[in-house]
Amino acid sequence: MDRGLYVAMTGAKQIMQAQAINNNNIANVSTPGFRADTVAFSSEPIYGPGYPTRVNAVAGNSGTDFTSGVMLSTNQPLDIAVNGKGFIAVQGADGKEAYTRAGQLNVDDSGVVKTATGFPVLSESGQVNVPPATSVTIGADGTVSVVPLGLSAAAQSQVDRIKLVNPPTASLVKGNDGLFRTVSGTKSPTDENVRLSSGALESSNVNSAQSLVNMIQLQRLYEFQIKSINSTDQNEQNSERMMVSG
Amino acid sequence: MNLALWAAKTGLDAQNTQMSVIANNLANVNTTGFKADRPTFQDLMYQNVQQVGAQSTQNTQYSTGLSLGTGVRIAANEKNYLQGSILQTGGNLDMSITGQGFFQITMPDGTLAYTRDGSFSMDNQGNVVTASGNPLSPAITIPITAQSVTIGADGTVSVTTAGSSKATTVGQIQLANFINVEGLQPTGNNLLVESAASGAPQVGTPNTNGLGSLTQGSLETSNVNTVTELVNMIQCQRAYEMNSKAISTTDQMLQFLTQNMQ
16 A cells, blocks of 8 residues: 555645634634634654655644734724734633733623623733723723712723733744733733724734635645545556556 | 534624624614624634644654634624714603613513613603603603603703692602623613623712713614624625635535545
């Protein structure tokens, strides 16, 4: 049996996985703050008796595309978008600090500021809490100020400041919950230069045209792999037939 | 199951749900006190196939991993509580709230519901009721002898009766507010009810404690922005088409596989 068959088989399997990543990007074309996953193939030579003539393909995320999405104006006071580089610190389900670009925030019944996906937003000292208020405003540096219920606008007071960080993107990985964490697991320090726009959300950064072209390319590559499985099969059949007639 | 197919399928589902939300918003463009809904998209869990940073040997680590996303879902559907425009109607018992707060309505089962729809009228007993006949809370009864009804910015309801030049106060409208208004649960008929997420109502006199003021003879219109909704609709349609294309492409790949592997 020619092992070329298996090389083509792994190729086809990995391309199907790459197509799954690409389809996931397309499915998240409307998810605010979503960062597209990118795919890279690496070659894995098979060592064994004889020469390593067979090289399998292995798909991997080469990581995440961290380019910015488009700013969508929503006029909601609790919608924030990070201008340029940086992330909003939130508390993941494991209680540890994680980072996101999705700034669709709201205040829950106990006054905790949470993302739309239910993760509490963090400040330097813990969760951001706001008292019952007439208005909540988030400043460009993450400062949260409120007009407490029952007081006039002149009583505007600062309650907390959302932690904004700017770790090198190479040190970040996307977790299974879609939040980013540092590879080393350490907390990233606050970066004073990260700026927010309030009343806006950042769109997904999935480039729909590019994703569609990738999709077509992956489809054709897949067909190449299947073709080579087919050809290998035919070679086998032909050689068997030669043996019989000889 | 093929993940590529299912990831695209979740995209179709989510865009379909978004379209329902947009259609509902557009259908309620003339509904008094209606607040537009907004779907919240969230990426689904990732499947970790190869852990990034795992040891590839004792001394080296994988610099990249492989985590496959499983698609998208609509995690929540949140109302946008921006103020709608104020429409002058001249109706005696029409009221609009400028600012925060909700009218409290007593439901037939005795519980309270909340609304921004201030188009009230009178029943045969003179009680102030909503268009569906549910009374305002605290209850206000307009005497049969009333010649005119005046509602102040602070919710004081006063009437003048025939033969008297002096107005008499017959009631005081109170508004309720919540720490998390997005947590209120819409129940239809322009009503919202308290939920575990909204917190308890904080009741007060209009125009005090950060509550809005009342304007008699006007109604708050729906805050649906038709331009935004139409743009969202175009975006939603294109995203739907892309996901559908992703399904057909994956299908063609599988078809190619089955046709060529015989």
